[in-house]
Amino acid sequence: MSERQxxxxxxxxxxxxxxxxxxxxxxxxxxxxxxxxxCEFVAIFNRSQPAISQHIRKLxxxxxxxxxxxxxxxxxxIRQDYEEIAFVLDLLDQLADQQALVTDLEAQGLRxxxx
Amino acid sequence: MSERQxxxxxxxxxxxxxxxxxxxxxxxxxxxxxxxxxCEFVAIFNRSQPAISQHIRKLxxxxxxxxxxxxxxxxxxIRQDYEEIAFVLDLLDQLADQQALVTDLEAQGLRxxxx
DNA sequence: CGTGTATATAAGCATATGCTTATATGGTAA
DNA sequence: TTACCATATAAGCATATGCTTATATACACG
Numbered sequence: 001m002s003e004r005q006x007x008x009x010x011x012x013x014x015x016x017x018x019x020x021x022x023x024x025x026x027x028x029x030x031x032x033x034x035x036x037x038x039c040e041f042v043a044i045f046n047r048s049q050p051a052i053s054q055h056i057r058k059l060x061x062x063x064x065x066x067x068x069x070x071x072x073x074x075x076x077x078i079r080q081d082y083e084e085i086a087f088v089l090d091l092l093d094q095l096a097d098q099q100a101l102v103t104d105l106e107a108q109g110l111r112x113x114x115x
Numbered sequence: 116m117s118e119r120q121x122x123x124x125x126x127x128x129x130x131x132x133x134x135x136x137x138x139x140x141x142x143x144x145x146x147x148x149x150x151x152x153x154c155e156f157v158a159i160f161n162r163s164q165p166a167i168s169q170h171i172r173k174l175x176x177x178x179x180x181x182x183x184x185x186x187x188x189x190x191x192x193i194r195q196d197y198e199e200i201a202f203v204l205d206l207l208d209q210l211a212d213q214q215a216l217v218t219d220l221e222a223q224g225l226r227x228x229x230x
Numbered sequence: 231c232g233t234g235t236a237t238a239t240a241a242g243c244a245t246a247t248g249c250t251t252a253t254a255t256g257g258t259a260a
Numbered sequence: 261t262t263a264c265c266a267t268a269t270a271a272g273c274a275t276a277t278g279c280t281t282a283t284a285t286a287c288a289c290g
Contacts, residue, residue, distance in 0.1 A: 006211040009141050016206075017135030021278090022128040029124065038237060051279060053238055072236060072288060087209055091131075094202055096121040136248090153267060166249060168268055187258065187266060 007087045015084060018062060019091070023047070024055050028078065029098045031065065032089070037073040044101050064088065122202045130199060133177060134206070138162070139170050143193070144213045146180065147204070152188040159216050179203065 007015075019025045023045055030036055030044070041052045056076055059065045066079045082088065122130075134140045138160055145151055145159070156167045171191055174180045178198070180191045197203065 004209075007209050008211045009137055009144065009213065012210055013135055013137040013140045015135075016131045016140065020128055020130075020132030020135040022124055023278095025128045025131065026124050048280075049237070050239080050281085054278075057238080069287080074237065090209065091206065094119075094122050094205070095127055096123045098124065138248095163250075164267070165251085165269080169248075172268080184257080189267065 004086050007084050011084055012087065014062060015064075015088060018058060018064070019088075021055070024059060025095070026098055026101070027055065027059070028064070028088070029092050029095050030101070031076060031078045032092050033099060035068075035075040035077040037070075037075045039073065043105055119201050122199050126199055127202065129177060130179075130203060133173060133179070134203075136170070138167075139174060140210070141213055141216070142170065142174070143179070143203070144207050144210050145216070146191065146193045147207050148214060150183075150190040150192040152185075152190045154188070158220055
């Protein structure tokens with residue numbers, strides 16, 4: 001079991017700045033449990049589709065997430081080969097679980113449309 | 116040894132946003148090793164005194180650091196009683212050491228003036 | 231093929247951020 | 261007290277951010 005390399009300040013600041021937004025941080029936490037498509041995030045965050053797309057783009061631009069088309073939808077997932085992935089996952093592991101956001105939607109009958 | 120409580124998303128996002136700036140992140144990392152005064156940061160970051168003061172203020176406003184006058188200077192240190200201190204310290208622990216910033220200054224004869 | 235659905239992108243705007251310069255504050259010390 | 265030093269605050273400005281609305285793209289599928 002090899003010790004992880006320390007994260008350099010610049011990389012860390014870039015990551016933290018990106019995650020320093022409640023929407024993006026919650027997105028990443030949710031992505032840790034399962035892949036999501038844009039429409040799912042739109043439903044969960046009750047925000048416009050472009051707003052969600054723009055958040056995802058930022059995450060994608062730095063390489064934190066990747067996309068994959070499945071039928072009509074594009075699913076996003078965390079890139080496990082991201083350079084500082086351990087730093088990111090450790091951070092996410094310390095956050096309160098957010099699955100309730102998904103199950104609440106289902107309970108309301110607003111089941112995520114694209115799954 | 117009690118398990119730490121998970122950090123809620125909102126608090127985490129606030130912290131990460133604050134630390135998502137290379138200057139403030141480095142400040143916090145340095146403060147983990149020893150208290151610093153404003154003039155020390157000014158020398159290390161080669162930035163104006165107001166710029167440094169304004170960064171410190173943000174850290175102070177959320178309760179991450181506290182101040183303490185020692186003679187002519189005001190020294191800043193990490194508040195160990197900060198609510199999410201464990202989250203913050205864990206994060207800082209994963210960053211590359213920044214002590215070189217201090218020793219380099221000393222090596223150049225630009226010894227920190229206020230120590 | 232054409233149509234619909236999911237998503238991305240562009241442009242515009244209001245607010246936030248991080249600096250600058252100028253000035254205020256507050257304690258030290260002659 | 262007066263002058264000085266470290267630091268804080270205020271005001272102004274350029275850039276960044278995150279939304280909005282409008283529109284483009286890109287598949288899927290009848």
